[in-house]
Amino acid sequence: MELQALIDRLTMAMIDFDKGDTMRIQHFLKVHRFAQLIGHSEHLDDHTQMILESAAVVHDIGIHPAEAKYGNCNGKLQEQEGPAPARKMLTELGYNSDDTERICYLIAHHHTYHPIDGMDYQILVEADFLVNFFEDNIPANSVAYTLNKIFKTATGKKIAELMFLEKYEKP
């Protein structure tokens, strides 16, 4: 299947999974777009791009199960509760088991920044930060710190700088 068609189907499945939770749906749509953009700009091979985009769509799938089970969704719990529903969704959409396991690994580690063992992982983390900096209203000095510590791709750094470290002055 064409990557775009596959990602569209996965996105619809994930919107359904998160139904009623507008914030979460908007969150992963943004993370996916930043991930896609950074992946293209950094010239990922087609397979790594597919893994990255798929992981970006489903990366927070553990939040609702964690809330249902424990009443809260801290990073560790969502990493723990994410792989099972993701495995089911990906398998139903025809992902093979190697790809499914890599995506589940990324879900289970996307709040863990050492070691980052691939460009799919690195870019997923950067894309999630780009959205969370905004959604969590993170001050510029903390953005700059994370940028230095964790961001590696030229595109991710550029987007972060343009979006958070530039000042827009109304003319």
Ligand SMILES: [Fe+2]
């Ligand atoms: Fe996220």
